Amino acid sequence: MKEEKIDFKKEIFSYIKIIVITVIVVLGCKQFLFAPIKVQGASMFPTYEDTDIIIVSKTSKIERFDQIIFQSPTEDELYIKRVIGLPGDTVEMKDDVLYVNGKAYEENYVNRQTDDPNQLRITENFRLEELLGKATVPEDSYFVLGDNRLKSYDSRHYGFISSEAVYGESKLTVYPFSHFYIGAK
Incomplete structure (x- = not known):
């Protein structure tokens, strides 16, 4: 019987190559x-609770009632809110x-407690024009x-x-496991 010599350098290089490729793929997916x-x-309760971990899709087309993550316009933080108005929409709240x-919409996701x-x-009564001085949501903007x-x-x-401030859309709640949920709530 012939003994095979193991080339440790090749073996280690092979493992390093797998690890590097994995890291590149993971970082690319995350980016x-x-x-x-x-x-x-607590601003999104009951849909999300403080410290929930969610997975955000960076490639989704944003639609009405999606939950989006975006750069806060007032501080260096990411916010999560629900899209209510798309570009060109009129938005009004009257008697809740x-x-x-x-068109009237039922908002089952709103915390009414x-x-x-x-x-x-x-929710206080408002119309976009009275609230923000514009009758419709501007192009390339959302009302959340x-x-x-x-x-x-x-x-x-x-x-x-x-x-441009939108980071992505919430697709999945992964932690805590008791809150696990796929898709929009």
Whole structure:
């Protein structure tokens, strides 16, 4: 029987090559396709809770009611909010009913619980024109609101979100495992 000599240099080089390729693929996916994000705060409760870990798609086409992650217009942080108005849309809130382009929408995702028994509305009445001085959402912009309207700092406060500020769309809740969810809620 002939003993085979193992070339340790070739073997180590082979492992290093696999590790380097794996790191490049993972970093490339994170940079261009998807990334994990940790939710901070209560503005999207009950859809997301503080410290939930979500996976964000960076290649999704943004549609009404998607939850998007974007660069805050007021601080160096990422925010997560729900897209209510797309470019060209009119948006109005009247007696806690959302109207987009004149059509009423039921918002099952909104947190309607409050500690204040005198709280009549979860979302104050507004029209885009009165709120932000424009009748419609501008081109390449979005109007966003949090699901926990009483505790959300959103487009009602800082205005429209530029499409260039959008980091991606939430696709998957992965942690804690009890909150695991695929798709939009």
